[in-house]
Amino acid sequence: xxxxxxxxxxxxxxxxxxxxxxxxxxxxxxxxxxxxxxxxxxxxxxxxxxxxxxxxxxxxxxxxxxxxxxxxxxxxxxxxxxxxxxxxxxxxxxxxxxxxxxxxxxxxxxxxxxxxxxxxxxxxxxxxxxxxxxxxxxxxxxxxxxxxxxxxxxxxxxxxxxxxxxxxxxxxxxxxxxxxxxxxxxxxxxxxxxxxxxxxxxxxxxxxxxxxxxxxxxxxxxxxxxxxxxxxxxxxxxxxxxxxxxxxxxxxxxxxxxxxxxxxxxxxxxxxxxxxxxxxxxxxxxxxxxxxxxxxxxxxxxxxxxxxxxxxxxxxxxxxxxxxxxxxxxxxxxxxxxxxxxxxxxxxxxxxxxxxxxxxxxxxxxxxxxxxxxxxxxxxxxxxxxxxxxxxxxxxxxxxxxxxxxxxxxxxxxxxxxxxxxxxxxxxxxxx
Amino acid sequence: xxxxxxxxxxxxxxxxxxxxxxxxxxxxxxxxxxxxxxxxxxxxxxxxxxxxxxxxxxxxxxxxxxxxxxxxxxxxxxxxxxxxxxxxxxxxxxxxxxxxxxxxxxxxxxxxxxxxxxxxxxxxxxxxxxxxxxxxxxxxxxxxxxxxxxxxxxxxxxxxxxxxxxxxxxxxxxxxxxxxxxxxxxxxxxxxxxxxxxxxxxxxxxxxxxxxxxxxxxxxxxxxxxxxxxxxxxxxxxxxxxxxxxxxxxxxxxxxxxxxxxxxxxxxxxxxxxxxxxxxxxxxxxxxxxxxxxxxxxxxxxxxxxxxxxxxxxxxxxxxxxxxxxxxxxxxxxxxxxxxxxxxxxxxxxxxxxxxxxxxxxxxxxxxxxxxxxxxxxxxxxxxxxxxxxxxxxxxxxxxxxxxxxxxxxxxxxxxxxxxxxxxxxxxxxxx
Numbered sequence: 001x002x003x004x005x006x007x008x009x010x011x012x013x014x015x016x017x018x019x020x021x022x023x024x025x026x027x028x029x030x031x032x033x034x035x036x037x038x039x040x041x042x043x044x045x046x047x048x049x050x051x052x053x054x055x056x057x058x059x060x061x062x063x064x065x066x067x068x069x070x071x072x073x074x075x076x077x078x079x080x081x082x083x084x085x086x087x088x089x090x091x092x093x094x095x096x097x098x099x100x101x102x103x104x105x106x107x108x109x110x111x112x113x114x115x116x117x118x119x120x121x122x123x124x125x126x127x128x129x130x131x132x133x134x135x136x137x138x139x140x141x142x143x144x145x146x147x148x149x150x151x152x153x154x155x156x157x158x159x160x161x162x163x164x165x166x167x168x169x170x171x172x173x174x175x176x177x178x179x180x181x182x183x184x185x186x187x188x189x190x191x192x193x194x195x196x197x198x199x200x201x202x203x204x205x206x207x208x209x210x211x212x213x214x215x216x217x218x219x220x221x222x223x224x225x226x227x228x229x230x231x232x233x234x235x236x237x238x239x240x241x242x243x244x245x246x247x248x249x250x251x252x253x254x255x256x257x258x259x260x261x262x263x264x265x266x267x268x269x270x271x272x273x274x275x276x277x278x279x280x281x282x283x284x285x286x287x288x289x290x291x292x293x294x295x296x297x298x299x300x301x302x303x304x305x306x307x308x309x310x311x312x313x314x315x316x317x318x319x320x321x322x323x324x325x326x327x328x329x330x331x332x333x334x335x336x337x338x339x340x341x342x343x344x345x346x347x348x349x350x351x352x353x354x355x356x357x358x359x360x361x362x363x364x365x366x367x368x369x370x371x372x373x374x375x376x377x378x379x380x381x382x383x384x385x386x387x388x389x390x391x392x393x394x395x396x397x398x399x400x401x402x403x404x405x406x407x408x409x410x411x412x413x414x415x416x417x418x419x420x421x422x423x424x425x426x427x428x429x430x431x432x
Numbered sequence: 433x434x435x436x437x438x439x440x441x442x443x444x445x446x447x448x449x450x451x452x453x454x455x456x457x458x459x460x461x462x463x464x465x466x467x468x469x470x471x472x473x474x475x476x477x478x479x480x481x482x483x484x485x486x487x488x489x490x491x492x493x494x495x496x497x498x499x500x501x502x503x504x505x506x507x508x509x510x511x512x513x514x515x516x517x518x519x520x521x522x523x524x525x526x527x528x529x530x531x532x533x534x535x536x537x538x539x540x541x542x543x544x545x546x547x548x549x550x551x552x553x554x555x556x557x558x559x560x561x562x563x564x565x566x567x568x569x570x571x572x573x574x575x576x577x578x579x580x581x582x583x584x585x586x587x588x589x590x591x592x593x594x595x596x597x598x599x600x601x602x603x604x605x606x607x608x609x610x611x612x613x614x615x616x617x618x619x620x621x622x623x624x625x626x627x628x629x630x631x632x633x634x635x636x637x638x639x640x641x642x643x644x645x646x647x648x649x650x651x652x653x654x655x656x657x658x659x660x661x662x663x664x665x666x667x668x669x670x671x672x673x674x675x676x677x678x679x680x681x682x683x684x685x686x687x688x689x690x691x692x693x694x695x696x697x698x699x700x701x702x703x704x705x706x707x708x709x710x711x712x713x714x715x716x717x718x719x720x721x722x723x724x725x726x727x728x729x730x731x732x733x734x735x736x737x738x739x740x741x742x743x744x745x746x747x748x749x750x751x752x753x754x755x756x757x758x759x760x761x762x763x764x765x766x767x768x769x770x771x772x773x774x775x776x777x778x779x780x781x782x783x784x785x786x787x788x789x790x791x792x793x794x795x796x797x798x799x800x801x802x803x804x805x806x807x808x809x810x811x812x813x814x815x816x817x818x819x820x821x822x823x824x825x826x827x828x829x830x831x832x833x834x835x836x837x838x839x840x841x842x843x844x845x846x847x848x849x850x851x852x853x854x855x856x857x858x859x860x861x862x863x864x
Contacts, residue, residue, distance in 0.1 A: 122671055122673060162685055175685070175686060176684040176686075203684040206674075207673075209673050210673060211681060213664075213668055213673050213678040213681075217664050217678065221660060221688065221689055224657075224721075225653075225689070227721055231721045232652075232708075235712045239554055239555075239641070239711075239715060245638050245642045246642055246645040248635075249642055249643060249646035250647075250649055250653075253594055254608075255654070256650055256653065257653055257689060276664075279667075280667045280670075283670050283671060284670070285667050287663060288728070289656075289660055289721070289728055292721045293721055295720075296721055
């Protein structure tokens with residue numbers, strides 16, 4: 001279809017950067033990101049998401065990445081990898097996708113390709129993005145219905161990202177990737193391009209909407225499964241039954257699914273379900289189950305705090321406690337604290353007027369302070385806290401000795417350690 | 433603890449019969465079942481649940497099974513394997529467990545053991561069953577608190593069944609079984625007895641309540657996962673997106689869980705969640721998520737019928753249709769039609785005044801007619817039906833040719849085939 005492929009990637013974050021690196025091994029690839037800072041760091045071979053080492057990034061030729069979109073001007077195969085978060089009201093926020101699409105419009109030529117990788121609800125590619133391109137350019141999106149009309153047009157597709165931050169086992173090379181395209185032949189072509197880097201194979205979906213649907217249900221399924229375990233945890237907690245003991249027994253069944261209770265944040269699991277429920281609502285379907293799961297997971301920090309306060313109030317006659325919170329990122333072994341439910345939890349503590357230190361070795365104190373008004377410390381204080389909350393099971397946290405944790409408590413008898421992820425499996429510690 | 437073990441099994445159904453057969457290989461075992469008919473069949477080496485062949489049952493010595501409970505009189509290790517269904521109001525129905533417990537009371541002696549295998553909510557063993565025994569006998573349940581008081585007592589435990597009807601791969605020998613006991617040493621003893629037959633191993637839970645909790649969440653997890661896929665199916669159906677195409681794409685992700693949409697009946701998945709939610713409700717917790725899943729699954733027959741009627745009404749101007757329903761059991765490859773949602777669906781069709789034939793080669797027509805007022809047929813009629821609904825993916829159903837199915841339709845053009853489990857993967861067929 002295209003003789004000399006020149007790929008242009010819009011967005012060099014969790015999704016775009018690995019794609020840029022893999023495609024660069026096989027094709028002529030340009031990378032664009034709005035953030036001058038991100039580009040400057042990449043040119044210095046620093047990956048701010050901490051997924052790649054300097055050595056990994058050495059292969060990037062600095063002339064192939066830029067924060068000026070003109071870097072894309074000779075490209076003919078555009079891939080959009082910008083984030084699709086939700087608004088404060090939990091509705092899809094497509095602004096980055098819209099901006100990226102408009103940027104591409106400046107460079108899009110006849111018979112070029114535009115592929116989206118961001119999480120969408122079914123219909124965003126065709127009903128939102130392609131409409132924008134058709135409006136902004138003179139070109140028509142070519143699909144199975146109009147493909148024989150000899151139009152001046154462009155092809156498009158959707159190939160959802162399956163990046164799992166902090167998980168080096170499931171890189172692009174290692175996983176099967178879903179692809180789709182606007183016509184039979186363009187779908188096949190897009191699939192053939194991805195096949196060059198997805199060594200585990202691709203799955204060419206029957207349509208763009210099917211590919212979009214597959215993506216949006218994947219993380220929704222994880223969300224509901226964690227929510228269910230959180231519901232179990234709440235029930236058993238009321239009966240003084242340790243959920244982790246129960247899960248250990250249940251997991252011995254051959255088909256029991258291994259999920260743990262906890263806080264659910266991040267850019268995928270806590271967000272993607274809202275894309276589905278938004279679209280469902282638009283077409284008159286109330287996603288009772290999906291939304292019940294979301295609500296349950298979103299309220300877990302309150303359950304944790306209630307349990308902790310109850311336990312502390314039994315031991316102390318204080319109105320204000322001194323807390324230490326360990327773990328600020330949205331998941332373990334990443335440095336990204338955006339969309340972190342630990343921070344939501346921390347803010348609840350602060351709101352109640354308690355004294356709070358927060359600690360996370362994986363997080364840049366400077367970056368954290370720019371975004372959050374809380375007392376992030378380099379080192380926990382000794383003999384100081386009434387309670388310690390451990391919310392994220394980072395590798396470095398797992399290595400803590402329980403004696404070290406006790407040494408941070410002011411009152412070793414009455415003080416409490418709340419081990420949300422049951423990392424230490426100590427009967428004396430509180431857990432979910 | 434007991435020198436000469438004599439096991440007495442109360443209930444010889446899905447759970448009790450396999451247990452009887454396995455334990456008989458190693459111990460002196462007696463089997464009791466209230467049903468004279470079931471015992472008579474077993475004596476003729478016929479398993480009414482269709483799990484065992486005549487050859488398998490040959491090993492049963494007829495003198496070891498009876499419908500008279502006196503068969504249990506010399507036993508010292510009692511195992512209760514009776515069903516725990518729900519009432520019409522979806523509350524736990526413990527009547528069979530209570531009856532079984534009272535029967536055991538007649539034969540229970542000092543230092544004997546009573547083990548329950550039925551699905552319970554946490555607390556049924558200790559708060560219901562053991563209380564009954566203590567009331568009906570002079571014996572005291574010995575637990576970790578009173579074990580040093582030198583009481584005239586009995587030991588007890590809970591070891592949940594993990595029988596999967598129709599699944600020969602996961603027999604007692606092949607799976608890990610959870611065990612628990614009332615004292616540390618009795619737990620160990622009970623575990624050692626089960627280890628003799630559970631060749632894949634056992635998991636000795638920390639307490640009886642933990643073992644009960646583990647059991648009750650296992651099927652609840654399956655229920656919610658199917659419910660979620662059913663919610664997806666309903667959303668995508670409204671958008672004319674085929675859920676099975678979506679699932680095929682999603683399943684290419686390494687951690688996507690392979691569940692299918694459909695009707696959820698039977699004695700476990702559709703029942704066990706109510707045991708958990710009942711207990712949760714008693715202690716003041718509203719199991720929003722679990723109940724939302726239950727409701728969704730319980731309503732699926734209405735979704736299917738609505739979709740079918742809508743499609744038929746487009747093609748025909750009829751008020752009454754001629755339907756054929758294929759599949760009457762609660763799951764594939766079993767002959768058990770109790771708690772089948774296909775029958776709930778069939779009754780809805782009849783209620784609307786349509787003409788309905790039902791067909792299932794796996795079901796005994798005589799038995800079916802005793803319990804259900806509907807026209808069960810030996811062979812579907814040719815050139816007769818307006819629509820065919822295939823609800824259960826039995827092995828014999830999977831072998832049907834689509835030409836055969838069309839031959840049953842009156843109008844081959846306008847007639848509809850609704851393939852609930854997408855067995856035939858035909859774009860022309862309707863599906864969930």
